Amino acid sequence: MPNHDIERIKNLLGTHEDFPKKGIVFKDMFPVFQDPTAVEALIANIVHHITSTYPEKIDTVVGLDARGFLFGPLVALRLGAAFVPVRKQGKLPGECVSAVYEKEYGQDIFELQKDAVKAGSRVIVIDDLIATGGSAGAAGELIRKCNATTVEYVFIMELDFLEGSKKLDAPVYSLIHL
Ligand SMILES: O=P(O)(O)OC[C@H]1O[C@H](OP(=O)(O)OP(=O)(O)O)[C@H](O)[C@@H]1O
Ligand SMILES: Nc1ncnc2[nH]cnc12
Numbered sequence: 001m002p003n004h005d006i007e008r009i010k011n012l013l014g015t016h017e018d019f020p021k022k023g024i025v026f027k028d029m030f031p032v033f034q035d036p037t038a039v040e041a042l043i044a045n046i047v048h049h050i051t052s053t054y055p056e057k058i059d060t061v062v063g064l065d066a067r068g069f070l071f072g073p074l075v076a077l078r079l080g081a082a083f084v085p086v087r088k089q090g091k092l093p094g095e096c097v098s099a100v101y102e103k104e105y106g107q108d109i110f111e112l113q114k115d116a117v118k119a120g121s122r123v124i125v126i127d128d129l130i131a132t133g134g135s136a137g138a139a140g141e142l143i144r145k146c147n148a149t150t151v152e153y154v155f156i157m158e159l160d161f162l163e164g165s166k167k168l169d170a171p172v173y174s175l176i177h178l
Helices: 003-012 030-034 036-053 072-079 134-145
Strands: 014-017 025-028 060-064 082-088 096-103 106-113 122-130 149-158 172-177
Touching: 003 030, 003 036, 003 172, 030 036, 036 072, 036 149, 036 172, 060 072, 060 134, 072 082, 072 122, 082 134, 096 134, 106 134, 122 134, 134 149
Parallel strands: 060 082, 060 122, 122 149, 149 172
Antiparallel strands: 014 025, 082 106, 096 106
């Protein structure tokens, strides 16, 4: 992505100290959605990156609860791929696979509907931010439980100092490094 777009998006991000817990510097993605041209730049860049790096068809984009839902369907639509949510425990009906994980500010459980990701399919995981990598790692575990392949993990922001991408089993693409 051109540097001027990265700087523009960085300037739109909110930064909140001691949220949701003391010691956490929280990066808020929502103000970016005040500027549709910034959202367009983000989505166009991600789609260009995926189609130019992975010429073979992507079957499914998996978005992580909740902020991955802002980006996943937009990217999936442009790739002509399915969109499937990974949700926090207790939100999805039907038979689910689940994974317990630790994130920067606590523990959680993720679930994925068992039949939503087909065996052998090629999956992109997307979320707004990777911190410790606990959330994305749990999503990767759920995709493995469905016998599918995570082709890449995509994030708008990566908190480099937490080295979360080291936990993941596929390449990581982050637009903004903080
Ligand atoms: O890399 P990690 O340390 O796992 O942290 C990253 C995750 O934390 C945030 O979600 P959160 O669980 O706060 O959920 P929300 O989107 O519902 O606010 C963020 O959107 C990522 O999903
Ligand atoms: N510092 C942070 N800001 C926003 N979302 C997060 N998820 C985990 N850590 C976060």
